[in-house]
Amino acid sequence: MTHSIRKHPACQQHNHQDCIRTAMQKARAICTANEVRLTTMRERVLETIWQSHKPIGAYEILALLSDANKVIAPPTVYRAIEFLMEQGLVHRIASLNAYIGCSQAQQDHISQFLLCSECGIAIETDARLVSNSIHEQAAGYGFVIDQETIEISGRCPRCMSR
Amino acid sequence: MTHSIRKHPACQQHNHQDCIRTAMQKARAICTANEVRLTTMRERVLETIWQSHKPIGAYEILALLSDANKVIAPPTVYRAIEFLMEQGLVHRIASLNAYIGCSQAQQDHISQFLLCSECGIAIETDARLVSNSIHEQAAGYGFVIDQETIEISGRCPRCMSR
DNA sequence: ATAACAATGTTATAATATAACAAATATTTC
DNA sequence: GAAATATTTGTTATATTATAACATTGTTAT
Numbered sequence: 001m002t003h004s005i006r007k008h009p010a011c012q013q014h015n016h017q018d019c020i021r022t023a024m025q026k027a028r029a030i031c032t033a034n035e036v037r038l039t040t041m042r043e044r045v046l047e048t049i050w051q052s053h054k055p056i057g058a059y060e061i062l063a064l065l066s067d068a069n070k071v072i073a074p075p076t077v078y079r080a081i082e083f084l085m086e087q088g089l090v091h092r093i094a095s096l097n098a099y100i101g102c103s104q105a106q107q108d109h110i111s112q113f114l115l116c117s118e119c120g121i122a123i124e125t126d127a128r129l130v131s132n133s134i135h136e137q138a139a140g141y142g143f144v145i146d147q148e149t150i151e152i153s154g155r156c157p158r159c160m161s162r
Numbered sequence: 163m164t165h166s167i168r169k170h171p172a173c174q175q176h177n178h179q180d181c182i183r184t185a186m187q188k189a190r191a192i193c194t195a196n197e198v199r200l201t202t203m204r205e206r207v208l209e210t211i212w213q214s215h216k217p218i219g220a221y222e223i224l225a226l227l228s229d230a231n232k233v234i235a236p237p238t239v240y241r242a243i244e245f246l247m248e249q250g251l252v253h254r255i256a257s258l259n260a261y262i263g264c265s266q267a268q269q270d271h272i273s274q275f276l277l278c279s280e281c282g283i284a285i286e287t288d289a290r291l292v293s294n295s296i297h298e299q300a301a302g303y304g305f306v307i308d309q310e311t312i313e314i315s316g317r318c319p320r321c322m323s324r
Numbered sequence: 325a326t327a328a329c330a331a332t333g334t335t336a337t338a339a340t341a342t343a344a345c346a347a348a349t350a351t352t353t354c
Numbered sequence: 355g356a357a358a359t360a361t362t363t364g365t366t367a368t369a370t371t372a373t374a375a376c377a378t379t380g381t382t383a384t
Contacts, residue, residue, distance in 0.1 A: 142319030
């Protein structure tokens with residue numbers, strides 16, 4: 001039996017405005033539930049991060065939010081990112097020093113990313129199986145896990161077929 | 163049937179000079195085999211990285227190799243690190259912006275690290291099982307893997323039993 | 325309205341990493 | 355072995371990413 005290739009939205013033609021809208025709605029709901037404030041600044045940063053399915057750097061966010069009238073300083077962006085990560089709305093991609101919107105916010109999950117080195121896209125996948133292997137092995141060493149950074153770089157299906 | 167906890171050398175009392183000596187010998191052999199030059203500078207950087215089982219930052223290496231007589235500049239250290247990584251003698255820990263000696267140099271392997279947030283120790287483990295799960299999942303998305311960054315942070319057995 | 329708290333602005337600087345070109349050191353070729 | 359070539363290291367400058375510390379503004383509760 002052959003499985004067909006699962007297509008991740010990020011790698012397909014899609015109405016990205018919907019992605020953003022959905023993400024923002026979810027974010028508002030989560031912040032309400034958590035009784036924390038999704039301020040204008042935090043909302044703008046999250047929206048900017050969701051601009052694409054590619055991880056974005058803090059200074060890139062900064063540039064997009066700044067203009068002649070209003071220049072935003074690094075701490076403002078980093079503080080918003082910190083907040084968004086605390087609420088599980090954003091992940092940090094350590095291997096790229098960049099940030100990406102969480103596509104399964106609120107659902108308790110272990111994140112794992114497939115990062116295309118050609119187009120830059122990040123595919124967040126369910127890492128349950130992978131995580132099980134990791135936990136098993138860690139347990140073998142008496143190691144207690146706190147956080148898992150699983151970042152896989154390579155080429156996405158779209159870039160492969162070109 | 164219960165398995166006993168596997169003890170990683172890094173987490174045990176051991177003669178660390180032996181670790182260093184063995185690593186340096188292996189390094190020399192690998193560089194000879196690869197027909198590349200393990201110069202004095204590269205050797206000193208590798209030796210410094212092997213000073214402990216904890217990932218070390220580039221600027222920390224720099225400080226250890228510099229003194230009043232001779233101040234070493236960043237590019238020197240970064241170039242040595244680059245070389246050592248190319249030869250598979252050193253790994254970069256993305257989540258810490260730090261470097262660690264490879265404990266299974268030359269053996270073609272996928273590295274995975276258990277990083278203790280308390281004592282800083284890094285345990286390199288065989289990631290074959292984990293990697294299988296990852297490859298399986300990536301294949302499901304039509305994603306072709308190039309490099310795997312698997313960094314697990316938590317608490318090592320030694321710190322747990324204190 | 326005022327106190328208390330939270331978020332943002334502002335300035336400065338820390339930490340990590342690389343670019344570009346010059347000098348020194350090895351290696352190869354003759 | 356000397357000249358030509360390639361590799362490595364030195365040097366200076368600067369890019370990139372991130373945080374510290376304190377002032378100001380905005381929000382919430384009393």
